Amino acid sequence: MDRLYIVCVDDQREVLNALADDLEILNAHVEVEICESASEAKTLIEEIDANGDLLAVVISDQVMPGTSGVDFLTQLKEDGRFPKTLKILLTGLATHEDTIQAINEAGLDQYIEKPWSQEDLVIKIKKLLTLYVLRSGLDYQSFIQVLDQTTLYEGLRART
Numbered sequence: 001m002d003r004l005y006i007v008c009v010d011d012q013r014e015v016l017n018a019l020a021d022d023l024e025i026l027n028a029h030v031e032v033e034i035c036e037s038a039s040e041a042k043t044l045i046e047e048i049d050a051n052g053d054l055l056a057v058v059i060s061d062q063v064m065p066g067t068s069g070v071d072f073l074t075q076l077k078e079d080g081r082f083p084k085t086l087k088i089l090l091t092g093l094a095t096h097e098d099t100i101q102a103i104n105e106a107g108l109d110q111y112i113e114k115p116w117s118q119e120d121l122v123i124k125i126k127k128l129l130t131l132y133v134l135r136s137g138l139d140y141q142s143f144i145q146v147l148d149q150t151t152l153y154e155g156l157r158a159r160t
Contacts, residue, residue, distance in 0.1 A: 003053040004132070004143065005031045006125065009041045009072065010061040010090070015114070019059065019090075022118040023125065029146045030056070030129065038067035045076075055085045056132040057125060059112075062091035062102075073106035084135045086128040088112055127151045 006026070008019045016034040023032045031053075035041040041058070048055050058076060062069035073087045089102045092114035102108040109131075110124055126148040133140050133147060134155040140147060 002138070003031050004029070004056040004129065005033060005048050005053055006057045006059065006129075007041055007044060007048075007055065008032065008034045008059045009036075009038060009064070009069070010034075011036055011064040012061075015061065019121075022116075022121050025122060026125065026129075026146045029143050037064060038069075038072035041072065042075075045082075049081055054132075054136065054138075055082055057086045057088065057128050059088040059090050062089055070102045070106055073102060073108065077105075077107045084132055086110075086132055088124070088128070090114060090116070123148070130155065 006023060008016055010016050010019070013036065016036065020032055020034055026032065033044055035044055038060070041060075045055055058073065060069035060072055069089055069091065073089065076082055076085060076087065086109040087106055088110040089099070089106075089108055090112045099111060102111070109128060112121065112124065126146060129143065130147040130151040133143055134152070140152060
């Protein structure tokens, strides 16, 4: 079975630890990895791809040293290896222009403001994981415990 990955990118260790803790409920079926920069995330994503595993979701902060979240997510969108990867901008400091750019250029799938609630984050991640599994044609039964049942039902129903 291919492993699904969620990659979290933020330059603040406390935020990364909070994300990892909040997403721990998914660990039995999904690998949650944390990176402190876009550069570190790019290296990790190369390893995930080289191992034949699947990059399902990327959660990125906007304001980071070096590459911004919008620029990082835009580069990811333009990389032909990850057309189904879903992208989240998680930030408390994005400007209106940043948000528009993220939607238009990075193909943003979700925008989550800091601070977030664990319940809301997990609900959104489960929906995105479900969309990823359906769009990728994966056997959803292997991931059923971490999928959003309503999204799964609607997706399967649309296929018939």
